[in-house]
Structure formats: C-alpha cells, structure tokens
Amino acid sequence: MNETGILYVVATPIGNLGDITQRALATLQAVDAIAAEDTRHSVGLLRHFGISKPLLAVHEHNEQQSAQGLIKRLLAGESIALVTDAGTPAVSDPGAVVVQAVREAGIKVVPVPGASAVITALSAAGITQPGFYFEGFLPASGSQRRKRLQALKAIPATLVFYEAPHRIVECVQDLHDELGGARSVTLARELTKTFETIHTCLLTEAVDWLKADPNQQRGEFVVLIHPDTTEKTEGLDDETLRVLQRLLQELPLKQAVALATDITGHKKNELYETALALKAENSH
Numbered sequence: 515m516n517e518t519g520i521l522y523v524v525a526t527p528i529g530n531l532g533d534i535t536q537r538a539l540a541t542l543q544a545v546d547a548i549a550a551e552d553t554r555h556s557v558g559l560l561r562h563f564g565i566s567k568p569l570l571a572v573h574e575h576n577e578q579q580s581a582q583g584l585i586k587r588l589l590a591g592e593s594i595a596l597v598t599d600a601g602t603p604a605v606s607d608p609g610a611v612v613v614q615a616v617r618e619a620g621i622k623v624v625p626v627p628g629a630s631a632v633i634t635a636l637s638a639a640g641i642t643q644p645g646f647y648f649e650g651f652l653p654a655s656g657s658q659r660r661k662r663l664q665a666l667k668a669i670p671a672t673l674v675f676y677e678a679p680h681r682i683v684e685c686v687q688d689l690h691d692e693l694g695g696a697r698s699v700t701l702a703r704e705l706t707k708t709f710e711t712i713h714t715c716l717l718t719e720a721v722d723w724l725k726a727d728p729n730q731q732r733g734e735f736v737v738l739i740h741p742d743t744t745e746k747t748e749g750l751d752d753e754t755l756r757v758l759q760r761l762l763q764e765l766p767l768k769q770a771v772a773l774a775t776d777i778t779g780h781k782k783n784e785l786y787e788t789a790l791a792l793k794a795e796n797s798h
Contacts, residue, residue: 525628529706606650704733
C-alpha cells in the first residue's frame, strides 16, 4: 500500500521570475502533479524553468470539489504542489479550502514560502509603527466597501488592502471619505515588475495623484493606510498653532501645512488635521 502523499503549498513570483526560490523549483520538479489556479498561466511559468508536470485546475469556482479529488490522489501516495497565479496560495487567492480539507483528512501539508505582495509592499513603505492588519480585497460595491471601512477605522495599525486597477480611484476616494484625509497612504503598484511604483502621500492628495497620470491606474495594487497617529499627540503648542493660523490666512491649506511642517518640525498629518479643524472653526 502506498504511503500518503504530501501537499506542498508553493509560493511563486508576483512579477519578476527571478524571485522564485530554489526550494520552490526543487519541489515543483519533484511532485507528481501541480494544482494551479489558472493552468494557462502556470504552464508559462513552468515552461520558463523547464518543468513539465501534469496540471490540475483548482480555482475559486471549483475549489471544494477539487479538494476531494486532490485528497484521493494524495491518499494514493501522490505528492502535489498547490500554486496560484502569483504569490502565496490561500492569501487572498484560492487555496485555503483545499488546505483545510487536506489537513482535516490527516494528510501532511508543507508550506514552501516565497513572494508575498503584502510583505513586499510593507518592506518598501517605510512605515515605522509596528503591526499591520491585512484585509485583502474590499467589497466591490461602494456602499459595502464604505461600511467595511467604517468597521476598520479604529484599528490602531497599518491597514493593508489589495485593489484592482478599474476600482482603484473610487476605492481611494472611499478611503479618504471614511478614514479622513490626514492619514498617509502608500500606493504600491505592479510590484517587482517593469513599471513598479511605490508612492506615499496624504489621502487627501491620493485621488488627484492617480487621476493626473492614467498610467498610475494600471496594474495590481497593494494599498497601505498608515496608522492614525493624531490621537497619540498631546496637542500642538501655542507657537505652532500661531504659525499655522498665520499661514492659513495667506496660503491654501496644503501649502500652509507643508510650510508649517518645515518650520515647526511637527508631523504633516498632525498639522493637516489641526488645519482642517481651524478652517472649519473659521467658516462658522
């Protein structure tokens, strides 16, 4: 009787093929079959590295059914690698249902780590506050997206989202409206690819930045909302308030905040939040 096989959860590159690990290549060469989110996509990756293996389609529409087929093969002694189109399976990608079912069947699951868009974006964002909350994709519906953002607003950590290019502008607008314009955002686009862009600005500036160059609305996005640090401050001293108020009398809000940041050394988002409050008070 054959020994039970192993399910290997194999991370593949998110863009640059040079990011695949030696262990991933060795695993893909050694297994009996490869379960792929899109076999048409994965065959190109395998061909690039000279790997020829039977491919099994396992995607979000057939994952439950496919899991049972994989379990039968694993119980018969086959070892199988699970991959998605890019990055790590089961992280905002198909795979979790398969992994859960295989583990419940008493079959060994071995992770083969590698590229992850979340960690890649975080590593280049320069966010010094510890901790992050990974949400993945927000709801496609605007009302549901805004409702979800209201629930996430109070989390005292970096918020990490995935977003598709055709929704990025409306998503960032909702982030601005629900989380406030004074929070910083890092837009990480096409990570590890030719047109990789990593841009940080205030949420109040983000929509205009995206609209200014349609090319910046292309590709897959990781969106990082920096933690809200305004509540951690003791408030601005009288001299800083005087400088900010004086600048607001002479300059548009964004310019006044930028100059006040240079003059006082206070954080831009803290000054921006205070400037919004001052403008609101003066309008009454």
